[in-house]
Structure formats: C-alpha cells, structure tokens
Amino acid sequence: MAKRRISAKQRRIYRRRRIVAAVLAVVAVVLCWGIVWLLVKGVGAVNYAINKDDINAISRQAAPSPKEVSGVKNCTANDLDLDLSASSATLSLGGSVKFTATIKHHGSASCLIDGSDASRVLTITSGNETIWHSDSCPANSRMLLMTGNDKDIQTLTWNANSTGEQCQQDSALPNVERGTYVAKLSLKGDDKVQSDPVSVVVQ
The missing domain is CATH 2.60.40.10 (Immunoglobulins)
Known part of the structure; x- marks a missing residue:
C-alpha cells in the first residue's frame, strides 16, 4: 500500500496544530496549579480567622507580668x-x-x-x-x-x-x-x- 504523500503546506498546518495543543496544555496546567494554590490560601485564611481569638488568648496568657525594676x-x-x-x-x-x-x-x-x-x-x-x-x-x-x-x-x-x-x-x-x-x-x-x-x- 502506497504511503500518502503530505504536502509541505499540510505539514505546516499539522505543526501549528501541535504547537497550539502544547500551548493549551501548558496553560491548562498553570490554571490548575493556580486554582489549587488559591484553594490552599483560602483554607489557611479561614483557619486563621477561626483560630485568631484562641491564638490571641494564648499570647495574652503567655505574656509575662511586669516586674518592679526599681530595686528600692x-x-x-x-x-x-x-x-x-x-x-x-x-x-x-x-x-x-x-x-x-x-x-x-x-x-x-x-x-x-x-x-x-x-x-x-x-x-x-x-x-x-x-x-x-x-x-x-x-x-x-x-x-x-x-x-x-x-x-x-x-x-x-x-x-x-x-x-x-x-x-x-x-x-x-x-x-x-x-x-x-x-x-x-x-x-x-x-x-x-x-x-x-x-x-x-x-x-
């Protein structure tokens, strides 16, 4: 069976299609990573807001009381x-x-x-x-x-x-x-x- 000959014009079209597909794949990967990063940051912000009062309470409890420094x-x-x-x-x-x-x-x-x-x-x-x-x-x-x-x-x-x-x-x-x-x-x-x-x- 004789191989189909592809013209130079068609080869250029296929090459452009492969480039476009590769670019789209890269863009999709970047978008996925961006969405994951935003979700992680969002969850962290929510957790911080929920636990902020507890953190502040712990900080206040851990703060040492002032001491008299005059020595008299x-x-x-x-x-x-x-x-x-x-x-x-x-x-x-x-x-x-x-x-x-x-x-x-x-x-x-x-x-x-x-x-x-x-x-x-x-x-x-x-x-x-x-x-x-x-x-x-x-x-x-x-x-x-x-x-x-x-x-x-x-x-x-x-x-x-x-x-x-x-x-x-x-x-x-x-x-x-x-x-x-x-x-x-x-x-x-x-x-x-x-x-x-x-x-x-x-x-």
Missing part, C-alpha cells in the same frame, strides 16, 4: 523612726494645736515611704475611742526616698474636733469636750512604726 524596698520599722511633738500641751475648747511630725531614717539601705497624711497618720484618741485621724479624707501620695540620716518634717493641725466615718471639712466637724487626749503618729500597714504618745489637754 519599702521602708519598715527597721528603717524608720516616727517622732511627734505638740506646740502646746494645753488648748482651749474650740482652739487648735499644731503637731510636728518627723520621719527619721536610720536603716543601712535606702527605702521608699509614702509621707502623705493618708499613710503617715496622726491619730487622736480618748481612752479606747478614736476621736480624729488625718487619713479620714483622701490624700495624694507623697513618695519619699529615704537614705542615710534623712528626715522629713511636716506640720499637722488638730482643731480640737471629732472626725466621723465620712470625709468632711474641718469647719463642719463638732468640737470635742474638755478632757485629756492622746496623739500618736503611725505608719499605715505597719503597726510597728509608731511614735511615742503625746498628751494634750482641752480646757
């Missing part, structure tokens, strides 16, 4: 002495007396103390009853770095009145009765840091 301790009875003195041992009914409150450092290392009236507290008592105390009203903290032989000296005034449970202006507080009252300076939070008592008589 709070003052204790081993570091401080409190001294208290009165401008007068007697006062008239409805009068006032000034107290000098002194914080003295004697420790071997520096320490911090809140020297405000809300922390270094002046208390007036009569028998077992508390009559007046300097921390009845809020006060801004006054942090002091005590070292060596440092001293902090403040003046506090008692207007011979009686404070209640709520913060009030001194002018709204009732006057105390005649009698003997005892003043003492103390550090809130550490009962061991106290001054010697000072007696005043309201006449």
Whole structure:
C-alpha cells in the first residue's frame, strides 16, 4: 500500500496544530496549579480567622507580668523612726494645736515611704475611742526616698474636733469636750512604726 504523500503546506498546518495543543496544555496546567494554590490560601485564611481569638488568648496568657525594676524596698520599722511633738500641751475648747511630725531614717539601705497624711497618720484618741485621724479624707501620695540620716518634717493641725466615718471639712466637724487626749503618729500597714504618745489637754 502506497504511503500518502503530505504536502509541505499540510505539514505546516499539522505543526501549528501541535504547537497550539502544547500551548493549551501548558496553560491548562498553570490554571490548575493556580486554582489549587488559591484553594490552599483560602483554607489557611479561614483557619486563621477561626483560630485568631484562641491564638490571641494564648499570647495574652503567655505574656509575662511586669516586674518592679526599681530595686528600692519599702521602708519598715527597721528603717524608720516616727517622732511627734505638740506646740502646746494645753488648748482651749474650740482652739487648735499644731503637731510636728518627723520621719527619721536610720536603716543601712535606702527605702521608699509614702509621707502623705493618708499613710503617715496622726491619730487622736480618748481612752479606747478614736476621736480624729488625718487619713479620714483622701490624700495624694507623697513618695519619699529615704537614705542615710534623712528626715522629713511636716506640720499637722488638730482643731480640737471629732472626725466621723465620712470625709468632711474641718469647719463642719463638732468640737470635742474638755478632757485629756492622746496623739500618736503611725505608719499605715505597719503597726510597728509608731511614735511615742503625746498628751494634750482641752480646757
């Protein structure tokens, strides 16, 4: 059987068809890979969105809490002495007396103390009853770095009145009765840091 002769024109047509088929095959492969890649990325994005809260929660739990880096301790009875003195041992009914409150450092290392009236507290008592105390009203903290032989000296005034449970202006507080009252300076939070008592008589 004689072979069919193919003209040069037909050979060129077949060659072009094979080239086009090869190009289409390459394009199909690329498209398939592109679709697979998009599907993988899409699934990953969905999973990330679903688990985002869990990841954030784990991150928050794993975060270490901040630590104090100052290295300066709070003052204790081993570091401080409190001294208290009165401008007068007697006062008239409805009068006032000034107290000098002194914080003295004697420790071997520096320490911090809140020297405000809300922390270094002046208390007036009569028998077992508390009559007046300097921390009845809020006060801004006054942090002091005590070292060596440092001293902090403040003046506090008692207007011979009686404070209640709520913060009030001194002018709204009732006057105390005649009698003997005892003043003492103390550090809130550490009962061991106290001054010697000072007696005043309201006449």
